[in-house]
Amino acid sequence: MHRAFCWLLAAFLALAAPASFAADLAPLVRGLGAGSYAETEKAIAGLAETGDPAVVPVIEALQAGDLHVRKADGAVVVAKRAGNGYALTDPLTGAALGEADRNAVEKIRINNALRRTISATLGALTLMSPDANTRRQAAEAVFKSRDANALDALNTALAKETDARVRRAMTQARASVLLAGDAPDADKIAAVEVLQERGDQDARALLNGAANTGSDAVKDAAKKAIASVEQRLALWGAAQNLWYGLSLGSVLLLAAIGLAVTFGVMGVINMAHGEMVMIGAYATFLVQEAFRQWAPGLFDFSILVALPVAFLVSGAVGVAIERSVIRWLYGRPLETLLATWGLSLALQQAVRSIFGPTNREVGAPSWMSGAFELGGLTITYGRLWIVVFAFLVFGALLVALRKTWFGLSIRAVTQNRSMANAMGIRTARVDALTFGLGSGIAGLAGVALSQIDNVSPNLGQGYIIDSFMVVVFGGVGNLWGTLVGALALGGVNKFLEPYAGAVLGKILVLIFIILFIQRRPRGLFALKGRAVEA
Amino acid sequence: MLTRFFLMGLDKKAGVLLTVLAVLAVAVPVMALGTAPDSPWHLSTHTVALLGKYLCFALLALSLDLVWGFVGILSLGHAAFFTLGGYAMGMYLMRQIGSRGMYGNADLPDFMVFLNWTELPWYWHGFDQFWFAAIMVMLVPGLLAFAFGWFAFRSRVTGVYLSxxxxxxxxxxMLAFxxxxxxxxxxxxxxxxxEILGFDIQAASTRVGLFVATVAALAVGYILASAVVASKLGKVLIAVRDAESRVRFLGYETDRYKLFAWTLSACMAGVAGALYVPQVGIINPSEFSPASSIEAVIWVAVGGRGTLAGPVLGAVLVNFGKSYFTAALPELxxxxxxxxxxxxxxxxxxxxxxLAAQLRDRLPARATVSAKPADQKGV
Incomplete structure (x- = not known):
């Protein structure tokens, strides 16, 4: 794969580069096949001097042992086995030169001294590459290999470098080489400082090496640097945990917020809530299938289309459930719990019968895949969007409940059902729509969760207990409680994980909630007054 | 006097149920051991174990009915007590294997040898004695229920929150196990x-013995539960179910009554679990799953909450249905x-x-509406 890419690159460069340039290289390449090792080395040095990236594939071919001399005319070619003979290509242009018998070509042999020259040359050439990313990768490679041969190339490259990021990478690579080799103490101490600034796991490993082997001055510097690096790492570790906690918390928030509406506002225990999430995820799957079928070019927008679809589908299922089952059970919360549990079983089985028990593939749009680095943190775009999305949904729900007529009706019915009824609010309709709203939000959660979890009939089961814990912990009837509950539980879970392990951490959180409920039977943000006993 | 205490709770329903159990206790051994294998009356070991399993579930349902039907505590975690009892029995059975395991270690069960453990953990000691295991079967779920209930009832966690x-x-x-x-x-x-108590656990006679033990446990459990329910204490429990605050204001310490019923129920569930394990031959953490607890709740609901006999019937019927469906129409x-x-x-x-009671009430005089039972608030 890599090789094929190199050839493509070579072909591309050969096309792009001016013909005269390639012509200049040709005699040098021919020199590779001149015969003795010394002559080959001279030719390599000549090629390296040109600093032309087109040289890279030629030298890589030499390294791989693919470079041959055609006996007939002494031309240097790349020969690959094809059937009984070899398929020949031009090393610079990549143009096919026909096939040749096995005896018609002779391999250009290399020895260990040459191999070292080759790798140093390659390193230097990539360090000089016109592409900043290639240069940075080359510098990182040197950083990892600590190859002393690369030092000269690194110095030359550093002198010419203008890009600040690449420069930093090169300085660090140079420091790692210096620290590993036998440089004077002053240089080593300077290198220690550079590495201290880098401050990651690799730097710590290098510094540890220096702290054990160097002279006393270097040892002291290295030890100080290690302490500082470790402090920094601990800080970033905490930040990473915080981010994971936030990420988990936002997932919990998404899953629980719909439940907070149905449970908190209506006092209805909806055990089928997880299945609403699952239906939202399957709606995403169907929307994506439709996009794949009819508009593959617009696939990146499929998630945006899936959001309203999932909201409507889950919401409609929710309204149907409320109208057919739950409205007969108001005031009997425990029986609602049983009935909705039954519905959840039936819904799971229905989805299993329709879509099969296996996981369904839901793709991520390009703007949700990949990751970026923020200091010592690696943040994936998918997670970042979910955090943003969770807060957007939360905000939207808050606004809907506070500022709209519908929200006003919901609050009125929550506070005093009969009075609201007397004031002309159609409570039955508000009930149905509230339940639909809670279920619709669960559907939205399903769209988000389809990006990070397996879309299977059991998707919802994994979240239902956690969501209940969040709502109960945060306090029923208070959306802010749900927010705080979700973030607190997510954070605590992730901070416990490194010490206790994932499973034990979760058990501890559950025990914590059980004990917490004893202290505050109605959650963190409990409703006060008459509503409590209603 | 004690006899009176135990017998006063027994009504017509109880008579029917206990008679059925007595008939089973006689008929099943005769049919399983006394008939030729090709006779139409013969019961295979498998069927005996299956019936035994149903009756274990019936005992679990009975214990759940005691707290849900009479105290109004809907437990969605009763399978925890059932499974703990099962594990206590399982530990005894594991120790009975001795050196016949795969690795032939006389002290350590196979999985510990596999994990390179060299010593028996402290909590496994004593389980080589049946009497110890038998006590633990009730003590472990009972203690857990006591501790849990002590905190929960004292801080007045009720209703949905408790569930x-x-x-x-x-x-x-489940996660822990x-x-x-x-x-x-x-x-x-x-x-x-x-083997259990020296009898080969696969043998037909052992299976029949276990079945009879299950029937006996269910009968004792039933008599005990109905005695509790019919006693003065039972009246308080029912009052707690219907109007807890009022009972509290009348001067009863409701949390103690609840705690008693809750702990007793957990012990019964533990016994059910202990009888279940040797008959199915395995106990694993998936028994702890919330789903199995909720399934037990539906047995009670189907049979009739607060009737004691109903849950027994419900557990048997639903599980029979489950066996039938999962074999014949697994999709459905x-x-x-x-x-x-x-x-x-x-x-x-x-x-x-x-439903049966309602129909009976209506039959003689269709015009009169039967008196509605006390409104069960918050249930």
């Missing part, structure tokens, strides 16, 4: 049992179970026995 934390309890236990370091066999649980089982949940809560709030 949800019982669910959290069983969920936490899935861990290998817990020393309970992790994922695989405890299995591969060889969850639909059937889900539908059962919905239909029973919507149309049969008092279960089968409640």
């Amino acid at each position: 949800i934390i019982t669910q959290a309890l069983t969920f936490a236990l 899935f861990r290998n370091d817990m020393g309970f066999g992790g994922n695989n649980g405890l299995t591969d049992f060889k 089982w969850l639909f059937a179970l889900g539908g059962l949940f919905v239909l029973v809560t919507l149309f049969l709030p008092k279960g089968i026995l409640g």
Whole structure:
């Protein structure tokens, strides 16, 4: 794969580069096949001097042992086995030169001294590459290999470098080489400082090496640097945990917020809530299938289309459930719990019968895949969007409940059902729509969760207990409680994980909630007054 | 006097149920051991074990009815007590294997040898004695229930909140028992049992013995539960179910009454679990799953909450249905179970026995509306 890419690159460069340039290289390449090792080395040095990236594939071919001399005319070619003979290509242009018998070509042999020259040359050439990313990768490679041969190339490259990021990478690579080799103490101490600034796991490993082997001055510097690096790492570790906690918390928030509406506002225990999430995820799957079928070019927008679809589908299922089952059970919360549990079983089985028990593939749009680095943190775009999305949904729900007529009706019915009824609010309709709203939000959660979890009939089961814990912990009837509950539980879970392990951490959180409920039977943000006993 | 205490709770329903149990206790051994294998009356070992399993579930349902039907505590974690009892029995059975395991270690069960443990964990000591295991079967679930109930009832956690934390309890236990370091066999649980009290656990006669023991346990459990319910204490329990605050204001310490019923119920569930394990031959952490607890609730609901006999009937019927469906129409089982949940809560709030009672009330005089039972608030 890599090789094929190199050839493509070579072909591309050969096309792009001016013909005269390639012509200049040709005699040098021919020199590779001149015969003795010394002559080959001279030719390599000549090629390296040109600093032309087109040289890279030629030298890589030499390294791989693919470079041959055609006996007939002494031309240097790349020969690959094809059937009984070899398929020949031009090393610079990549143009096919026909096939040749096995005896018609002779391999250009290399020895260990040459191999070292080759790798140093390659390193230097990539360090000089016109592409900043290639240069940075080359510098990182040197950083990892600590190859002393690369030092000269690194110095030359550093002198010419203008890009600040690449420069930093090169300085660090140079420091790692210096620290590993036998440089004077002053240089080593300077290198220690550079590495201290880098401050990651690799730097710590290098510094540890220096702290054990160097002279006393270097040892002291290295030890100080290690302490500082470790402090920094601990800080970033905490930040990473915080981010994971936030990420988990936002997932919990998404899953629980719909439940907070149905449970908190209506006092209805909806055990089928997880299945609403699952239906939202399957709606995403169907929307994506439709996009794949009819508009593959617009696939990146499929998630945006899936959001309203999932909201409507889950919401409609929710309204149907409320109208057919739950409205007969108001005031009997425990029986609602049983009935909705039954519905959840039936819904799971229905989805299993329709879509099969296996996981369904839901793709991520390009703007949700990949990751970026923020200091010592690696943040994936998918997670970042979910955090943003969770807060957007939360905000939207808050606004809907506070500022709209519908929200006003919901609050009125929550506070005093009969009075609201007397004031002309159609409570039955508000009930149905509230339940639909809670279920619709669960559907939205399903769209988000389809990006990070397996879309299977059991998707919802994994979240239902956690969501209940969040709502109960945060306090029923208070959306802010749900927010705080979700973030607190997510954070605590992730901070416990490194010490206790994932499973034990979760058990501890559950025990914590059980004990917490004893202290505050109605959650963190409990409703006060008459509503409590209603 | 004690006899009177135990017998006063028995009514006509109880008479029928106990008679059925007595008939089973005689008929099943005769049919399983006394008939030729090709006779149409013959019961295979498999069927005996299956019947025994149903009756274990019936005992679990009975224990759940004691707290849900009479005290109004809907436990979504009763399977936790059932499974703990099962694990206590499983540990005894594991120790009975001795050196006949795969690794031939006389002291350590196979899975510990596999994990390179060299010593028996402290909590496994004593389980080589049957009497110790038999005590633990009731003591462990009982203590857990006592501690849990002590905190929960004292801080007046009620209704839905209580249900949800019982669910959290069983969920936490499930996660814990899935861990290998817990020393309970992790994922695989405890299995591969060889003998119980010196009898080969696979033998037909042992299976029949276990079945008879289950029948006896169910009968004793039933008599005990109905005695409790019919006693003065039972009246207080029912009053707590119907109007807890009022009972409290009348001067009763309701949390103590609840705690008693709750702990007793957990012990009964533990016994059910202990009888279940040797008959199915395995116990693993998935028994802790909240789903199995909720399934037990539906047995009670189907049979009729607060009737004691109803849950026994419900457990047997639903599990018979489950065995039938999962074999014949596996796709439809969850639909059937889900539908059962919905239909029973919507149309049969008092279960089968409640429906029967209603019909009986209506038959003689259709015009008179039967007196409605006390409104069960918050249930």
